[in-house]
Amino acid sequence: MTELTEAEARLRDRARELAREAAAQAAEIDRTEQYPWPMVRRMTEAGFFGLTIPRAYGGPGLSYFDAVLVIEEFAKACAVCGRIAVEANMGAIGAVMAYGTEAQKRLAAALVLAGDKPAICITEPEAGSAATEMTTRAVRHGDTWVIDGVKHWITGGGVSRLHLIFARAFEDGEEKGIGGFLVVRNGEGDPPGLIVHRRIPSMGLKGMPEAELHFRGLEVPDAMVLRPPGGFARGFGRLMEAYNGQRVGAATAALGIAAGAFDHALAFVQRREQFGRPIAEFQGLGWMLADMSIKLEASRALIWQAARSAGPGDGQLGFPDRLLAARAKVLAADGAIEVTNAALQLWGAAGYSRENPMERAVRDARMFAIAGGTAQVLRTQVAEQLLGRKLPQTRDGFLKLAARKLA
Ligand code: FAD
Numbered sequence: 001m002t003e004l005t006e007a008e009a010r011l012r013d014r015a016r017e018l019a020r021e022a023a024a025q026a027a028e029i030d031r032t033e034q035y036p037w038p039m040v041r042r043m044t045e046a047g048f049f050g051l052t053i054p055r056a057y058g059g060p061g062l063s064y065f066d067a068v069l070v071i072e073e074f075a076k077a078c079a080v081c082g083r084i085a086v087e088a089n090m091g092a093i094g095a096v097m098a099y100g101t102e103a104q105k106r107l108a109a110a111l112v113l114a115g116d117k118p119a120i121c122i123t124e125p126e127a128g129s130a131a132t133e134m135t136t137r138a139v140r141h142g143d144t145w146v147i148d149g150v151k152h153w154i155t156g157g158g159v160s161r162l163h164l165i166f167a168r169a170f171e172d173g174e175e176k177g178i179g180g181f182l183v184v185r186n187g188e189g190d191p192p193g194l195i196v197h198r199r200i201p202s203m204g205l206k207g208m209p210e211a212e213l214h215f216r217g218l219e220v221p222d223a224m225v226l227r228p229p230g231g232f233a234r235g236f237g238r239l240m241e242a243y244n245g246q247r248v249g250a251a252t253a254a255l256g257i258a259a260g261a262f263d264h265a266l267a268f269v270q271r272r273e274q275f276g277r278p279i280a281e282f283q284g285l286g287w288m289l290a291d292m293s294i295k296l297e298a299s300r301a302l303i304w305q306a307a308r309s310a311g312p313g314d315g316q317l318g319f320p321d322r323l324l325a326a327r328a329k330v331l332a333a334d335g336a337i338e339v340t341n342a343a344l345q346l347w348g349a350a351g352y353s354r355e356n357p358m359e360r361a362v363r364d365a366r367m368f369a370i371a372g373g374t375a376q377v378l379r380t381q382v383a384e385q386l387l388g389r390k391l392p393q394t395r396d397g398f399l400k401l402a403a404r405k406l407a
Pocket of ligand 1: 128156
């Protein structure tokens with residue numbers, strides 16, 4: 001595994017230090033299901049929001065690799081704080097910094113550096129894995145776009161200020177492709193037409209609201225359209241390239257949760273005695289620990305490889321490679337489910353109790369194989385790249401490909 005530079009080790013240690021405060025609050029955050037604003041303020045003051053924002057826009061201009069070092073430390077201590085660290089450094093903010101106008105970059109940087117965790121709005125009730133089947137529409141009327149539609153499972157809905165909304169763009173009555181539209185909740189109420197319809201109760205990461213958002217005649221000035229190179233026709237593909245950053249971040253949050261559970265398990269088996277000896281002495285349990293550590297180290301190696309593929313930071317930051325990001329997320333997400341379950345098992349009944357952190361880790365780890373591209377869909381992405389060909393998922397997809405070749 002790559003050694004850390006002094007600066008990287010210092011950054012990780014600073015995150016580890018503040019994460020101790022997060023650890024002390026993790027159970028309460030889970031119990032109350034409240035977004036942890038006090039911890040968000042502490043993380044913002046310590047400079048852990050907007051790590052990847054270039055210096056020219058007020059950030060420290062660090063790399064995705066630096067960000068994953070920070071995310072792992074927070075996720076180990078408090079899964080919700082780790083998740084916040086993902087979206088405060090990757091995802092929507094990465095997309096705006098790569099494709100935004102000067103004004104958009106300044107706006108997004110100012111919000112994130114002040115403690116906002118932006119929301120990305122892609123998924124719809126009838127368009128999950130098949131995201132390009134989204135029906136949310138943005139129709140141009142002069143210099144204003146009007147958005148109508150419904151998104152659900154929007155992380156941070158109701159607490160996030162900056163929203164990156166994916167919608168089908170219509171100009172002059174014609175569909176142009178899928179575009180990204182930036183909308184800001186100003187803190188004094190939602191912009192007319194942006195309705196936080198309901199919070200969706202979830203299994204884990206309970207301090208992070210997941211929301212259903214309705215857009216009803218939501219007006220967005222043309223200046224707030226995020227236009228990647230290639231325009232709307234290539235919009236979805238380009239915006240999803242930015243999403244590779246978020247995937248590496250999500251993989252890291254999963255890794256952190258699993259690594260935290262592993263640490264608890266390692267300590268427990270050495271203090272818990274049965275049959276007159278520490279349970280760590282039973283070979284079956286030692287092999288479980290060995291397998292857990294192998295999964296964690298393998299996940300970390302793929303995550304670090306993917307994060308480093310985005311480049312060194314300030315001004316030279318790209319996005320993580322699609323194949324590497326997909327591989328890392330599949331391994332870390334599946335691995336986190338296995339490792340947290342094994343950790344709970346090692347704790348016996350105490351692991352099953354809500355008085356201890358193991359059952360929380362199991363619940364918190366479960367979502368990463370679903371959100372941000374399911375483990376199945378990402379495996380298909382990996383296969384596509386190995387085979388060097390598109391693998392359409394609709395029934396007539398291969399026919400359409402063949403017709404295009406003949407045309
Ligand atoms: P479906 O697409 O209905 O899939 C159901 C099952 O079928 C899955 O097992 C899936 O793997 C499988 N499947 C579907 N198609 C295929 C295929 N072609 N091949 C093989 N298997 C297939 N979305 C956002 O836009 N923004 C967010 O901030 C956000 N945050 C989320 C947070 C959480 C906690 C969760 C759980 C979800 C979040 N999502 C978010 C939504 C997430 O991206 C979707 O849930 C995901 O894309 C899958 O869509 P779906 O749930 O509709 O499942």
